Amino acid sequence: MVKVSVTDLSGETRDIDAETGLSLMENIRNNDFDDLAAICGGCCSCCTCHVYVDADWAGKMPEMEDDEQYLLEDSPHFKEGSSRLSCQLEVDDSFDGLKVTIAPES
Ligand code: FES
Known part of the structure; x- marks a missing residue:
């Protein structure tokens, strides 16, 4: 388990225990974020x-595949440098302390 901080569309932030x-x-869905x-x-x-x-984490994330991009x-x-598809990020120990914000739906 690692700690990940998730901010929803209303601006509320909650720390979750994310399963590697x-x-x-x-992990976000399992923690009842309906957004x-x-x-x-x-x-x-x-x-x-x-x-x-979060800007401090953008450079530490795994590379994007073309289809995600x-x-x-x-x-x-889309925000260059911070947008990611959360389904394409497999949580591992290096994610401990990560901060993410759910983006509005298109
Ligand atoms: S759930 Fe990630 S692209 Fe559909």
Whole structure:
């Protein structure tokens, strides 16, 4: 388990105990954040698991695959350097202390 801080669309922040080996999306959903729809279930085809990674963490995240990048760049809420699809981020010990904010849905 690692600590991840999640801010929802209303601006409320809650720390969750995130399970390693699961995606960040699954961890956020498992902790009852209804703002993260994740409609495709993690298939990298919907962009409804979009989060903004805190600026201090952006450079520490795993590289993006092309399909993640294309989906994000199509979003009107895309922010260069901080947008990620949370279903494409598998939580490991290096995520301890991560801060993310759920992005508005497109
Ligand atoms: S859940 Fe659909 S792209 Fe992540």
